[in-house]
Amino acid sequence: MSALLALVTGAGLLAGPATAAVADDSAAGGWYTELPDTMKVCDNATWQDGPAGAPQGAIVVPAGDNAGFDFGQSGKTYWFAPGTHTLGDEQYSQISPGDDSVFLGAPGAILDGQNKNLYAFSGGASNVRIAYLEVRNFGRGKDNNNEGVINHDASSGWVMEHLYAHHNDGAAVFLGNTNTIRNSCLKDNGQYGISMYRPQIEGDAAIKDIVVHNNEISGNNQDDWEAEIEGCGCSGGVKFWDVEGATVTQNYVHDNLGVGLWADTNNIDFLFDRNWIEHNESIGIWYEISYNATITRNVFKRNAWVSGNDNQGSPAPAIYISESGGDARLASDTSGSTDLRISDNYFEDNFSGISIFENANRFCNSNGNTSKTYCTPFVAPTVIPEPYDFEYPNPINDAHPCYTSIANEPQRTDCRWHSRNVKVTGNEFRFDRSVVPCAGTYCGVQALYAQGADNMPWAPYTVSEIQQDIMFDAGNSFTGNTYVGDWKFAKGWGETISWDAWRSAPYNQEAGSTYNGSTEEPPVPNALDADTSTLEGSIGQWSAWYSSSVERSADAAHEGDYGLRIAVTEANGWGVALDNWPGFETRAGAKQISFWARQGTPGIADATISVLWRDSEQELIRTDEIPLSGLTTSWKEFTQQLTAPSGTAAVSLELGGDGSVGEILDLDDIVIADEENA
Structure with a gap:
């Protein structure tokens, strides 16, 4: 674990005493015990640090009703005077910038949607910068589901920084190609702090090269979308969708009413580095049907306490790897690895640790795939064409090669999202059962397992095959980790075994790891699946x-x-x-x-x-x-x-x-x- 200290203290983000003993049973002291002040963006209120006067040549936007104001000039700088700015009473009253334009707020400048306007900034302009503004109250109830308030159309080249975006419906910020959101407080929004969506592109990612840096993202999903649409998977701090190349660094992601950071569907080449992820109701980082990521030097504390108690039939982890892994055929410039690497992170009192999971029924063109129209990057067409047949367990489209040829290679391999080449190494896992509100079987577990049902006659896969693959043949490994507290380890269908069994044949996990907890075989609540x-x-x-x-x-x-x-x-x-x-x-x-x-x-x-x-x-x-x-x-x-x-x-x-x-x-x-x- 000395490598962890060197990495983190060398980076300067979480600098602390170089003598902090990471492997010590005592949690007192150490770089991970205190959140750095630089990450408390909402307290620092840098959105109030904008220019007190209009920059030379800037267009002054007076406080008050700015309906009808000409915000569409290209290459211009707009300076919002102190006070509250509104955009009229119409739901589609919004700012549609011109290319290469800049929008700056003075100290005290507020853009208020009055719960009348749906969006704040929209349109197809490129290379827009928005900074030093408070943006609030856009959206009308739940009208903004899966839509963004700032950069509604996910346009390219936008830089959004020093913003306070709160109490907006949908997502406060949408990201498009080469977008950056940094140094911003994204708080208490209806669905997400940040999200993104652009229409699918055949054979390519819809969004590329985004940066999410030094933001505080908290309290989002105020509209409780999972209760509104059961199983929608549409809530939390940040939702990444169909992105290639994302740098997610130094963000304070906490107390979201759902998942903290969620990368869902054909995301490729992600770096999650030096984030502090704490007390989210659900999973800290969820990497789902996606590829090639490095998750390193992050802090995970007290995540998934709510979801762990709500769904006791599966682990509620700090990191959930779901049908995701490394593939050398895909980009790795940002992540730096063709594996999915989880290394040098610190975990404390999360409901469980890391879950690596594969659903045997989840492959493209299957009704087990919740991203219905998407296929993997390796199969043409990657966009599944109509007509769709949603009658389970039939295929969605019976002309697609992931039905007509799925029993043959390369379709048999390439029609699936695989949990493979996941390397969990050099992390510290602490768990105190007296602190965590445990319930069910999966509190305090590491998991490497697969489930599903053999109920699709046309599918060439079986549950037992996928279980065998994920455990023994897919290159998944836990090595060189430090464990403090009583941990259990789940395999197969999710049945738990002891530390000694986990390390022994045939599983052979945790080479070079240390453990100070109970080695007794945990009781099994049900041998049946x-x-x-x-x-x-x-x-x-x-x-x-x-x-x-x-x-x-x-x-x-x-x-x-x-x-x-x-x-x-x-x-x-x-x-x-x-x-x-x-x-x-x-x-x-x-x-x-x-x-x-x-x-x-x-x-x-x-x-x-x-x-x-x-x-x-x-x-x-x-x-x-x-x-x-x-x-x-x-x-x-x-x-x-x-x-x-x-x-x-x-x-x-x-x-x-x-x-x-x-x-x-x-x-x-x-x-x-x-x-x-x-």
């Missing part, structure tokens, strides 16, 4: 065995929206079983089995669940049977304490009984838990 247990995402591993049919049914739900419906198809006994030989990974020891069952139709009064324990050679060690007696059309919970025998490595389930053709049994919320989690 989420869908097999709850049926919410798919039918999981359930399969008809004999004289039966199985379906994922809303009519069979105990909790949630779906459950397992078993129908008898032939007389003289029936059976269903898990179809993932030899079963789910588990270990010896005390277990609690629990589930809910009922008659879907009157008839099946009794049944039996068999629990099959197998060793690492897939040999059956023992079978335990749990009777389901006294079944009625009302839900009944069944629980049983069992001890998995010595040598257990896998568990599977079989369910059977008697019944007449057409009779139905419903089953839901099936759990095989280590007894400590019961």
Whole structure:
């Protein structure tokens, strides 16, 4: 960790005593303990430091109503006098600059949209500079969804600096090609502090070469867009979209009501360096279906406490790498690496650490891809043409090569966004369970895992293949890190293992790392994957065995929206079983089995669940049977304490009984838990 100190103190941003002991168990002292004053942009109020008088040759803009003022002259400087400036009462009253124009505010100059005007600065002019202005109250309620107030049209060459942009709807600032936003306070806006969007360009990034430097970005997403549009992924401090070349440095990103910094969809070649990212409700940095980034010398504190408690089914990390990684075929001039490198960062009391994840169902032209019309940079057409078929699990466009040829190379590889070549090295991770409001399984974890469902017959991928790839074959590694506190490590479907297991074969992670926390194997809350247990995402591993049919049914739900419906198809006994030989990974020891069952139709009064324990050679060690007696059309919970025998490595389930053709049994919320989690 001495390299971390050298990098940071040498950079001068987070300079502190050179003797700070990063590996020391005590958090007192050290460069990471105090936010530098230079990053407190909102307190420093540099937007008040504009010229007190009009620069020579500048056009004076008087305070008051500036509706009808000629702001469109090219090559001119406009100086806003002290006081409040408005643009009239029309929703599309706005400033449309000319090329190479400059807009400067005097101390006390305020541009106020009065919650009447949608946008402050718009149009296609290039090389515009805006500085020393307070910009507030643009937008009318939620009319500005996914739109920007300053540089609404994401035009090229804009420099925006020393701004105080607050209480605007949508994004305070939009970025276009070769744009810079720096030394600005972007606070309490409706959706984002900064965002960007330009229409897709076939085979190329829509936006290139942007700089986000020394801004304070806080309190954004005041309009709570995730609640307004469930799962929209459209909120937080900054949202980057389809950008090649971004330098994101020395920003103080905190207390946003969502993700801090979110790069989503075909972003390439990013540098996140020396940012202080703290107490955002969700993830600190989310790098999603994107490529080639360096995340270095950043501070992450207390992120994702809210999202970790709201969604306990997956980690809520400080850094989330989702279907993203390094690829040597793409640009790396800004990041300096064709890997995705996470190095020399400091993490303290985030809900969890770093998650590297891949959704087996997420590839271009799949309904598992939320960026519907986008494909990877390696497939032509990268823009998926109409018509679209959104009926799951069909392809969006059945003429696209990521449907017609996806089973063949290069499409099989290039139609996917991969989590690969992710290198996590030289970081310090601190976690105190008494400080973090932990809930669920994934508090205080590092994760390298994959999930999904084998439910698209035309897809050439399986969940087990993607899990194998991300863990063993994709070049992902954790090395040379320092851990303080009790950490867990998630792999496979997300099941957690101990430090010793994480470092041992077959995983072999954390070469050269140090750890001072508990090495006990963490209890497993459920050996079954989420869908097999709850049926919410798919039918999981359930399969008809004999004289039966199985379906994922809303009519069979105990909790949630779906459950397992078993129908008898032939007389003289029936059976269903898990179809993932030899079963789910588990270990010896005390277990609690629990589930809910009922008659879907009157008839099946009794049944039996068999629990099959197998060793690492897939040999059956023992079978335990749990009777389901006294079944009625009302839900009944069944629980049983069992001890998995010595040598257990896998568990599977079989369910059977008697019944007449057409009779139905419903089953839901099936759990095989280590007894400590019961």
